[in-house]
Amino acid sequence: MLTLDGISKTFFPGTVNERTALDDVDLHLEQSEFVTVIGSNGAGKSTLLNVVSGSYRADTGTVTIDGHNVTKLNDHQRARYIGRVFQNPSAGTAPHMTIEENLAMAFERGQRRLLRKGVTRAKRADFREHLAVLEQGLEDRLKDWVGLLSGGQRQSLSLLMATFSQPDILLLDEHTAALDPQRAELVTRLTGELVEKQQLTTLMVTHNMEHALRLGSRLIMMHGGRIILDVSGEKKQSMTVPDLLAEFEKVKSEVSDRTLLQ
């Protein structure tokens, strides 16, 4: 469903600010594969997602989504393949529109044909059903402005909107990091449920190792723009947070050894 082949990305090349964010990354996700992504700050996680979404153009390599080579398409041209939730709760929804208007927008985006615009009674009933799954009473607040919602409610709504159109790829970039622990738990649980129900091919960045282990069928760890650990199946299921920390320490010392030897 998603293939990255030889992807590199360097910011400000040839200047003192040069930063290699991705260093020859190969990654393939099968249809319905749910991959969690961890790694230290600056490891290249967000850049990876931005290269998939088309927000950044890679310097080298190709991006293929559902058999289409999208390497040269920008983020708008790739939008129909991608659902996305960012860290900032205000990024995914329109605050001066009502809940139902936001949902209608997300719904229309997912349609391949042009449907009648606006919120019909049938759509409203459908929206209520979807909102009820979020277990936050939003199904009774269809005409409330989204700007009135809490961070957790907005992230839940963003998640619903991102998954509404059955995207080929769902990208989640630390989408629970700005929430208090209780709300983060709720949105994490909803993420697992929505992805499972729709069998979405998903890349989820998180700094919460426990969530990275609990969710998804596969886990990758990034460091210095490379994928340094890639585990799935039983191997992933049997891993613990201390195991992950140990892997991370191992690589960090290897990397610093290598740097010392240069």
Ligand SMILES: Nc1ncnc2c1ncn2[C@@H]1O[C@H](COP(=O)(O)OP(=O)(O)O)[C@@H](O)[C@H]1O
């Ligand atoms: N828009 C940008 N302009 C310049 N440098 C960037 C930009 N985005 C990311 N970087 C750099 O690329 C590297 C990887 O960043 P990022 O992908 O955001 O890491 P992560 O999400 O893992 O914390 C870092 O060194 C960061 O400073």
Ligand SMILES: [Mg+2]
């Ligand atoms: Mg990031």
